[in-house]
Amino acid sequence: MCPLCMRFSGSAIHALWECDAAKNVWAGSSKILQKGVSGMANMIQLMEYLLDRVESQEMEVVLVQAWLIWNQRNRFVHGGKFHDLGWLNNCAREFLEEYRTAQEQMRTKHVMQPNQDTWQPPPQSVFKLNFDAALFSGLNRSGFGAVIRNERGEVMAAMVAKGPEVFCSEEAELIAFIEGDNNFAMKAISALKDDQSMLGNVIWDIQHLLRNLQWLRVECTRRGGNRVAHVLAQFARNIIDDMYWMEDVPPI
Ligand SMILES: [Zn+2]
Known part of the structure; x- marks a missing residue:
């Protein structure tokens, strides 16, 4: 009834x-x-x-x-x-x-x-993570760089890390994982459906980790907006151990 x-x-x-x-x-x-x-x-x-x-x-x-x-x-x-x-x-x-x-x-x-070619600060009280990956052909390895900045552009943390040998830049960027300059990787991460591609499991892991964040926006930026992360990733060519900086600017 x-x-x-x-x-x-x-x-x-x-x-x-x-x-x-x-x-x-x-x-x-x-x-x-x-x-x-x-x-x-x-x-x-x-x-x-x-x-x-x-x-x-x-x-x-x-x-x-x-x-x-x-x-x-x-x-x-x-x-x-x-x-x-x-x-x-x-x-x-x-x-x-x-x-x-x-x-x-x-x-x-x-x-x-996508029209902006310079780094744009995040909104107030939000941190922005930029990352980039580099492939070092001949060295059988890859490199990752990441930098987290606040709304005033101050560096909260930065990282340079060595990575395994990878076969394409999409794979490298996904392993690196929020703002990257690889359009494919950014679209895959922000899509809500399951990814059936070769890298689907990596994408799923990233999406799963991101669910824990209170507020999130994933964007693809142009090279110019990702310059610091790009330089950090290139720096990984010569490092022996992974390097981290907290509230400090890397001397690169
Ligand atoms: Zn009724």
Whole structure:
């Protein structure tokens, strides 16, 4: 039995469309939804019906509204109250607007970044890690350099390390692992899906470690923005032991 209207079953089509509580929410939205056709067998049939009649922008509002109704039902079941209907309808549009603005901002940031050819400081209270890898063909080894700086560009830590023999720069950069200048490596790390390539397990390890961070942005920068890390990686050609500096600038 439905906990809200005390009738019918608890199916999804009832909860989101047929239930009196849901109908009241839809009654306050666009005209086509106010009519509230009944007799839909399931959500798929309802979606097909709406997709034929509602424009895609309005369909987005419909989906957010459905999500809000679902949320309100849960709230009610757990002892809360169903929010005022006007609030629910406004809320759907506000959420959607907020989401679109955020998407727009993310797109702008992504487009602007690669044009910068100098190192850019991170936002306040955030540290930026730059890294680079170098292949020393003939020496059967690779080198890694990494530097962490704050928003004023002060060095918090730096590192130069020797690496094993590797066969391509992507492999070297992934082993080095947050801002690198290798586009392939950066895209692979920031992708949310599993990587099925030869280096998939290395990428998975990196993604797993990154989940522990509170805030993270992975970017690909141009060579000029990664100069310090590049020089550090090259320096690894001649070192005997790995080298670390804390709150100190490497004498390179
Ligand atoms: Zn109901």
